[in-house]
Amino acid sequence: xxxxxxxxxxxxxxxxxxxxxxxxxxxxxxxxxxxxxxxxxxxxxxxxxxxxxxxxxxxxxxxxxxxxxxxxxxxxxxxxxxxxxxxxxxxxxxxxxxxxxxxxxxxxxxxxxxxxxxxxxxxxxxxxxxxxxxxxxxxxxxxxxxxxxxxxxxxxxxxxxxxxxxxxxxxxxxxxxxxxxxxxxxxxxxxxxxxxxxxxxxxxxxxxxxxxxxxxxxxxxxxxxxxxxxxxxxxxxxxxxxxxxxxxxxxxxxxxxxxxxxxxxxxxxxxxxxxxxxxxxxxxxxxxxxxxxxxxxxxxxxxxxxxxxxxxxxxxxxxxxxxxxxxxxxxxxxxxxxxxxxxxxxxxxxxxxxxxxxxxxxxxxxxxxxxxxxxx
Amino acid sequence: xxxxxxxxxxxxxxxxxxxxxxxxxxxxxxxxxxxxxxxxxxxxxxxxxxxxxxxxxxxxxx
Numbered sequence: 001x002x003x004x005x006x007x008x009x010x011x012x013x014x015x016x017x018x019x020x021x022x023x024x025x026x027x028x029x030x031x032x033x034x035x036x037x038x039x040x041x042x043x044x045x046x047x048x049x050x051x052x053x054x055x056x057x058x059x060x061x062x063x064x065x066x067x068x069x070x071x072x073x074x075x076x077x078x079x080x081x082x083x084x085x086x087x088x089x090x091x092x093x094x095x096x097x098x099x100x101x102x103x104x105x106x107x108x109x110x111x112x113x114x115x116x117x118x119x120x121x122x123x124x125x126x127x128x129x130x131x132x133x134x135x136x137x138x139x140x141x142x143x144x145x146x147x148x149x150x151x152x153x154x155x156x157x158x159x160x161x162x163x164x165x166x167x168x169x170x171x172x173x174x175x176x177x178x179x180x181x182x183x184x185x186x187x188x189x190x191x192x193x194x195x196x197x198x199x200x201x202x203x204x205x206x207x208x209x210x211x212x213x214x215x216x217x218x219x220x221x222x223x224x225x226x227x228x229x230x231x232x233x234x235x236x237x238x239x240x241x242x243x244x245x246x247x248x249x250x251x252x253x254x255x256x257x258x259x260x261x262x263x264x265x266x267x268x269x270x271x272x273x274x275x276x277x278x279x280x281x282x283x284x285x286x287x288x289x290x291x292x293x294x295x296x297x298x299x300x301x302x303x304x305x306x307x308x309x310x311x312x313x314x315x316x317x318x319x320x321x322x323x324x325x326x327x328x329x330x331x332x333x334x335x336x337x338x339x340x341x342x343x344x345x346x347x348x349x350x351x352x353x354x355x356x357x358x359x360x361x362x363x364x365x366x367x368x369x370x371x372x373x374x375x376x
Numbered sequence: 377x378x379x380x381x382x383x384x385x386x387x388x389x390x391x392x393x394x395x396x397x398x399x400x401x402x403x404x405x406x407x408x409x410x411x412x413x414x415x416x417x418x419x420x421x422x423x424x425x426x427x428x429x430x431x432x433x434x435x436x437x438x
Contacts (some may be wrong), residue, residue: 291430322408363393
């Protein structure tokens with residue numbers, strides 16, 4: 001295929017896909033607001049430096065031969081391959097009718113439904129991170145981070161180096177939905193950084209005034225602060241044509257990452273649920289899957305490549321704590337420590353996940369253990 | 377012939393792929409950024425580490 005191909009989305013998956021297509025001589029247009037950048041840009045370096053981690057600037061895009069349409073798709077007729085784009089710069093909508101479409105818009109990170117939450121910042125988009133960083137130029141600010149999942153806990157740990165941080169969640173522990181050992185490690189790390197964790201909390205409202213803000217709870221009283229950061233949950237970015245009920249986070253794709261029922265329409269990154277040969281339909285909203293599925297979607301467009309079968313992998317830096325995991329923890333029914341690897345086994349006794357903390361040199365070994373169980 | 381491995385910290389995303397490739401030659405620092413441990417490396421070895429990086433954050437200086 002020579003194109004034109006439209007890649008909708010300019011994060012890790014969209015950019016990886018557009019790059020691969022351009023490298024193969026395809027006429028490709030990448031659609032997304034601003035230059036392609038890593039999302040969520042929560043890395044310590046990004047937040048500490050107040051700089052969005054760009055995947056490419058204008059010069060690099062031009063050198064690669066990727067056309068960039070700075071804007072958002074506001075209407076999509078995927079059967080007819082018709083996209084309507086509202087450019088970021090105030091101008092008339094642009095219509096595209098590409099030969100193939102790749103959907104790579106990731107997840108949205110909306111504010112939770114709490115009265116007064118509008119004053120909160122977020123660290124899940126480039127623009128949000130910049131606004132947050134601008135509030136944190138002086139040391140010693142009192143920061144409340146709402147939501148102790150990966151993004152909130154990473155953000156809290158990063159900010160704790162220079163600020164007085166309180167991390168708050170409705171669950172009793174940070175990373176409370178993860179393997180208990182991760183949660184234990186997060187507790188110890190936050191403690192070591194001097195960040196306070198408030199668990200089992202119910203927020204009733206957020207009040208802003210000139211002298212500072214207050215996060216009100218029905219469980220832990222008032223939490224006065226200077227800055228509020230919201231990291232509570234995510235929502236689909238899929239248009240109504242792909243997520244009719246507006247709630248499904250992901251769209252099911254086939255092994256070539258094509259969307260069943262549509263011709264030459266593909267998806268990649270956080271928006272997909274793909275048929276993994278061992279785990280069945282899984283969604284892996286993390287960096288590694290974004291990159292590899294992005295490349296794979298390009299292969300899908302080109303009609304080349306094997307079915308997508310990337311084993312799940314994610315990594316996270318909670319301050320000095322490095323977390324890495326391969327495989328799928330949800331399938332594990334028992335966990336055992338084996339030579340500093342935390343190994344999860346499924347009902348059949350096969351290794352289904354390998355978790356390791358502060359041991360980046362073990363990644364290859366962890367993958368090999370998983371692969372041996374997956375493809376005996 | 378030996379070469380120097382260079383990390384671009386603005387590009388490194390801390391995926392850990394380089395460390396998985398050659399943990400004796402490169403590690404992750406406290407910010408999750410790759411840090412080279414051996415000043416001079418055989419060119420083949422440096423090339424394998426470079427190729428492991430998914431984002432092109434590593435380069436070779438001759």
